[in-house]
Amino acid sequence: MNVKDKKMITPDFNDKKTLEKYSSAFTLSDMEIFIFPELFYPLVLANIMSPIIWEWKKEDWFKSIQNKSFTYKVNRVKQYIMEHYVFNLDLETWGMTTKENEISRFKDFFPVEVLQQSNALFGYEGDKYYFDIDIRKHFGLDSYNSEVIPYWKTETVEAMTAFKFKEGFPAGAGECVSLAALYAAAMFIVAGIPLEDMYLMSTPLHSQNFINSKDGVLTNNRRIVTKNMWFNGTVLSARARRALENEKVTIVSHISGYIHTVFLKATIDSKKYTEFSCKLRSFLKTRISASLFVNFLRYDSAFKKHFQYVNIINGKKKFIALEKIFEYEHSSKNTFSEKSRDLLLQEIDSEEYSISPLQNRVFLNDIESFLEANAHMDCEAVRKYFSNKIKEIECICNKEEIMQNLNKLFENLEKFIKVIPKLPNTDKEFVKENSLIIDNLFSREQIVDYIFEKSKTEELAVLTLYAFRQMDKIDWTPFLKAAFERNPVSVEGLKGLEVEQAYKMLLDLPDDSVYSDVRLAQPDEVWNFKRGDGIEKAILLANIILNKNFDGNLDLVVENNKVVLNANDKRYEFITKKELIISKNLIKLETVI
Numbered sequence: 001m002n003v004k005d006k007k008m009i010t011p012d013f014n015d016k017k018t019l020e021k022y023s024s025a026f027t028l029s030d031m032e033i034f035i036f037p038e039l040f041y042p043l044v045l046a047n048i049m050s051p052i053i054w055e056w057k058k059e060d061w062f063k064s065i066q067n068k069s070f071t072y073k074v075n076r077v078k079q080y081i082m083e084h085y086v087f088n089l090d091l092e093t094w095g096m097t098t099k100e101n102e103i104s105r106f107k108d109f110f111p112v113e114v115l116q117q118s119n120a121l122f123g124y125e126g127d128k129y130y131f132d133i134d135i136r137k138h139f140g141l142d143s144y145n146s147e148v149i150p151y152w153k154t155e156t157v158e159a160m161t162a163f164k165f166k167e168g169f170p171a172g173a174g175e176c177v178s179l180a181a182l183y184a185a186a187m188f189i190v191a192g193i194p195l196e197d198m199y200l201m202s203t204p205l206h207s208q209n210f211i212n213s214k215d216g217v218l219t220n221n222r223r224i225v226t227k228n229m230w231f232n233g234t235v236l237s238a239r240a241r242r243a244l245e246n247e248k249v250t251i252v253s254h255i256s257g258y259i260h261t262v263f264l265k266a267t268i269d270s271k272k273y274t275e276f277s278c279k280l281r282s283f284l285k286t287r288i289s290a291s292l293f294v295n296f297l298r299y300d301s302a303f304k305k306h307f308q309y310v311n312i313i314n315g316k317k318k319f320i321a322l323e324k325i326f327e328y329e330h331s332s333k334n335t336f337s338e339k340s341r342d343l344l345l346q347e348i349d350s351e352e353y354s355i356s357p358l359q360n361r362v363f364l365n366d367i368e369s370f371l372e373a374n375a376h377m378d379c380e381a382v383r384k385y386f387s388n389k390i391k392e393i394e395c396i397c398n399k400e401e402i403m404q405n406l407n408k409l410f411e412n413l414e415k416f417i418k419v420i421p422k423l424p425n426t427d428k429e430f431v432k433e434n435s436l437i438i439d440n441l442f443s444r445e446q447i448v449d450y451i452f453e454k455s456k457t458e459e460l461a462v463l464t465l466y467a468f469r470q471m472d473k474i475d476w477t478p479f480l481k482a483a484f485e486r487n488p489v490s491v492e493g494l495k496g497l498e499v500e501q502a503y504k505m506l507l508d509l510p511d512d513s514v515y516s517d518v519r520l521a522q523p524d525e526v527w528n529f530k531r532g533d534g535i536e537k538a539i540l541l542a543n544i545i546l547n548k549n550f551d552g553n554l555d556l557v558v559e560n561n562k563v564v565l566n567a568n569d570k571r572y573e574f575i576t577k578k579e580l581i582i583s584k585n586l587i588k589l590e591t592v593i
Contacts, residue, residue, distance in 0.1 A: 008455040009462045013477050017109040022478035025466040026522060027486050028154035030177065031102055033202065033251070035110050037260045038267070039463060040181075040200055040253040045438075046468035047157045047185035049451065051516055054444045056080065056190055066192060070214055071226075073191035078224045081179070081186065085160055087221050088173035094151040094524060095488035102149070114262055151486065154178050156467070157185065159521075162514040165529040176221055177207040183219040184209055192440050195255040199276050203247035208240075212276060216283040227283050231417070232337070233295035241419065244284065248422040252276065257434050259424045266428040277423055284419040288379060290368040291338050296416045297364075298326055298336070303409050306402055308361035311345055311353065318353035322364060360398050362390060379417075383410045434460045469519040471580055480589055483523050483539050490527035490540050491547050502544050503572050506537040511575060518578050534563040534574030535582075541565055541572055542586055554586040 013019045024032035025039055033040050047053060056062060061080055065073055103112055155178040163173035174182065180200050187193040197212045209219040218225040220240045229237050250261045254276070257267025266273070286292060297304055307322040325336050328348055334340035357363075370385055371377070377385075383406065390402055436454055438447055452473070454461035466474050494502045513533035515521055523540035526532035532540070535558055542554060545567055552568040559581050563574040 008465075008473065009457070009459060011462070011475070013475065019478060019481065020105060020109075022463070022466055022475075023481040023485075025463055026469065026479055026482040027151070028177070028467070029486075030152050030154075031106075031115070033154065033177065034204075035106055037202075037251045037253065037258040037263070038460070039467070040177075040202065040251060040258060041255065042460065042463040042467040043154060043156065043177075043181045044184045044195075044200070044253075045436075045451065045460075045464040047181055048188060048438070049444070049448050049464070049468050050157050050185075051444065052157045052161055053182075053186050053189045056186070062190055065190065070191075070193075073193070074187070074211070074217055074224055077183070077186050077191050078219075078222070080190075081182065082222045083171070085172040085174055085179065085182070085222060086163075086169070087175070087179065088163070088169075089152065089175050091150050092489070093528060094153040095492065096148050097151055097486070097488070098147045099149060100147060151488075153486075154181065156469075157182055158514050158516075158519075159525055159529075162525070162529040165514075165531060177202070179221050180207040180209050180219065187211065187219075188438075188440065194440055195438055196272070198254070199280075200251075200253040201249050202251040202253070203243045203249055205247060206243040208243065210276065210280055210283070212279050216279055218283075227286070230284070231286055231292060231295055233298035238299055244421050245415075245419055249424065252424060255434070255436060255438070257432070259428060261424040264429055266424070266430050267433040268430070269432070270426070270430040273426070280421055280423075284421060286417050287375070288371065288377065288382060288413070288417055289375060290371040292417065293367060293371060293413075294336055294364075296413050297322060298329075299416060300409075300412050303405070303412075306360075306362055306405065306409075307364045307367075308358045309364045313350070313353065316355075318350075318355065319357050320348070320353050321358060321361070324348075324352050360402070362386075362393065362402070379410050379414050383407075386410075434458060436460055469515060471520050471578075472518045476582060476584065477589065479520065479522075480539070480584070480586070484543050484546055484586075487523040487540075487543055489524040491544060493527050494544055499541070499545055499548070499567070499570070503541055506532075506541060507574070509537070511577070513578070518580050520578070533578055534576035535578055535580065538563045538565045538572065538574050546586070552587075556582065556584045556586055558582045 011018050011022055013022070021036045021039070024036055025042060028039060028043060062076060065076055068076070103115065106115070152175055155174045160174040160178055160182060161172045163169040164171055166173075184195075184198050184200060187198060188195055193211060193213065199210045199212065201208055201210060208221075211217040211219070215227045218230070218240065223236065223240070225237065225240045230241065231237070248261055252259050252268065252273065254268050254272060256269035256272055259266040259268045259273055297307065301323075304323040304326065305321075308319050309322055309325060311318050311320065325344070325348070328344060329335050332344055332347055334344040334347065336344055366389055367386065370389075371382065374381070386406060387403065390406075436451075436458060438450065442450065451461045451464055455465055455473075466478065469479070471479070494505070497505070509526075510531040511533060512531045513519075513521055513536060514525060514529055514531065520539075521529075521532055521536045523536070523543050526536045526540050538556060538558075542556060542565055545554060550567065553566065555564075555566040557564045557566070558576060558578075561576055563576050565572040565574075
């Protein structure tokens with residue numbers, strides 16, 4: 001069916017910004033989503049339209065999930081994703097670009113200096129952790145010159161799942177934005193969580209979701225983080241906390257729209273954004289308690305050395321350094337937290353204990369007893385008690401040193417129990433642009449039909465069809481622009497081969513597309529997963545030809561299950577299973593894009 005037959009909104013691809021935006025729907029790099037935040041949610045909706053996640057519901061793993069609790073549903077989805085997808089952020093998958101190329105793409109409609117807020121590799125310095133370890137070395141970029149940066153494209157659920165075909169990957173894979181979009185779609189389809197309750201948050205170095213249900217849940221890469229987990233002080237929670245502790249949230253994306261830290265216009269429903277902001281801030285703060293204080297000491301290793309614990313063994317007091325207890329946690333299923341403390345203490349070798357109090361250490365037991373009896377004390381009141389207690393303890397001879405560390409301890413404790421997220425402020429012009437309402441009771445077919453229908457009036461629906469790659473309904477120009485400009489891995493992989501050799505190599509690959517029906521993979525997806533429909537192979541070969549400084553005529557014709565790529569007097573034929581008809585002069589297209 002022709003686009004005009006459906007009366008879909010027809011984008012003006014003579015406008016450079018519009019063409020770049022719609023072309024970005026096929027690659028969705030971190031940079032592209034920063035500049036075009038309206039692209040973030042179409043990926044979620046494209047994943048919801050995909051048949052892949054709907055197939056999950058048929059598996060025994062999710063049997064009767066609709067009758068289970070919210071916590072059960074969330075954990076079931078989390079475990080499935082952890083078993084089927086790994087986190088991947090290598091440089092080889094989607095290849096490299098340069099700062100100059102990216103600036104050239106966007107400079108006519110986006111201030112260059114603001115690009116520095118989008119990507120650490122452009123100079124963003126929000127999370128000092130990365131700069132302390134040398135960010136370029138951390139990401140494996142130290143072997144490239146400083147102008148080279150990775151694409152880090154966001155994968156669709158099809159591309160994520162297809163990693164099982166890529167050498168070295170035992171299952172699917174994806175980077176953090178891909179996993180965020182996957183989680184949102186899976187929570188909707190499998191767990192039945194309304195889209196209205198899910199918010200996607202992007203920072204310059206990370207992406208995660210907040211589910212506004214019960215106490216709230218964060219999805220973070222493959223894992224989930226509950227409020228209790230946020231404050232448990234483990235290594236995993238420390239990693240989960242890092243982005244919100246150190247970075248600005250540049251984009252919040254929701255079914256109602258988005259808000260961006262830079263742009264003056266926001267399309268998200270203002271009431272929903274206020275509700276989200278309040279709930280997230282509540283999620284990120286808690287009261288000080290005995291168990292919370294122990295979790296903090298587990299989290300901030302600098303202060304463990306000041307504490308000892310008194311354990312009664314065979315009726316006698318025995319003393320042990322706190323860091324020694326935490327060492328035992330590493331090899332045990334039990335923890336020093338209240339529920340399994342006794343079991344962990346039973347695992348500790350008796351030789352680890354001292355029969356006399358350890359010098360220059362505070363008794364953790366006293367602090368815990370005080371906190372249990374004074375549950376509503378603030379940090380300052382606890383600090384004063386702490387100070388007085390140190391003065392009373394005879395086994396502390398360096399009281400002045402400990403007192404000096406006291407202020408730092410409570411300064412850090414305040415930050416631990418109350419993280420203030422750096423969200424986009426509300427001094428925006430809130431403009432309602434989206435009216436998509438997708439019910440949890442909709443079937444996949446109903447959702448697909450609904451988005452097709454809404455594409456007559458809603459740009460979000462149109463962008464979704466582009467991100468979904470519904471090639472019989474959309475203009476191919478943005479797709480081909482992305483294919484010929486931002487697919488360096490396949491070009492590099494076939495470097496040094498003659499066109500005839502590349503053609504034969506492509507013919508030997510399985511003729512299976514990783515995308516269903518009339519949807520198409522980009523060239524680097526074909527190359528990474530070593531398979532593709534004839535149309536996809538022909539576009540990949542065309543990209544190879546164009547990168548050889550080709551001079552002449554290059555035509556792509558698709559009809560009656562046959563694909564022909566004409567390069568001057570050379571004819572390259574492929575077979576397609578896609579029911580598509582297209583005729584494109586790729587040289588003329590090159591001059592347009």
